[in-house]
Amino acid sequence: MLVPEEHPPALRDVTTDVHRRGRRLRVGAWKVAGDLPASFRYAAQGLAYGFASQRNFRIHVFTGLLVFGMGLWLQLAADRLAVLVLTVAAVLVLELLNTATEAVVDLAIGRQFHPLARIAKDCAAAAVLVAALSSLLIALLLLVPPLMIRLGV
Numbered sequence: 762m763l764v765p766e767e768h769p770p771a772l773r774d775v776t777t778d779v780h781r782r783g784r785r786l787r788v789g790a791w792k793v794a795g796d797l798p799a800s801f802r803y804a805a806q807g808l809a810y811g812f813a814s815q816r817n818f819r820i821h822v823f824t825g826l827l828v829f830g831m832g833l834w835l836q837l838a839a840d841r842l843a844v845l846v847l848t849v850a851a852v853l854v855l856e857l858l859n860t861a862t863e864a865v866v867d868l869a870i871g872r873q874f875h876p877l878a879r880i881a882k883d884c885a886a887a888a889v890l891v892a893a894l895s896s897l898l899i900a901l902l903l904l905v906p907p908l909m910i911r912l913g914v
């Protein structure tokens with residue numbers, strides 16, 4: 762068991778858990794979400810930050826809404842609509858993780874060059890690209906055939 766006083770202060774900050782009313786509480790952060798509404802509030806803040814600061818995130822949101830709207834218009838079956846939702850969500854999730862990665866890298870290294878910082882940022886951006894390309898392909902596979910029928914082509 763960790764005894765906080767046995768560690769130097771910096772290590773103690775990141776390693777110590779306390780037990781309160783049967784719950785483990787992390788105490789290494791500047792602030793910890795104390796309850797479920799607070800957790801949702803912080804998640805909403807992250808979502809709002811991603812939307813406000815990341816042009817690509819906004820593009821993905823509007824593209825996703827467009828694709829889902831087309832799916833509804835074309836009366837796709839529920840399981841096909843679910844696949845569209847899943848692919849759009851995957852791109853948005855990865856875009857948020859990309860933003861988080863950029864923030865952590867900048868926090869760690871600031872404006873200096875480091876090859877590992879470049880790898881972290883490039884790979885996070887590549888993850889978004891892979892998800893976006895595969896979700897575009899899935900959307901085409903699901904939407905084009907019924908669209909052709911609807912247009913009488």
Ligand SMILES: Nc1ncnc2c1ncn2[C@@H]1O[C@H](COP(=O)(O)OP(=O)(O)OP(=O)(O)O)[C@@H](O)[C@H]1O
Pocket residue numbers: 815859863870871872873874875876878879882883886
């Ligand atoms: N500290 C750094 N050291 C080395 N290379 C960096 C560093 N910061 C950024 N880069 C390089 O510059 C590129 C762009 O960095 P940036 O922080 O703008 O990320 P981004 O993924 O382009 O941002 P966004 O997702 O907002 O378009 C990175 O992909 C990386 O190749």
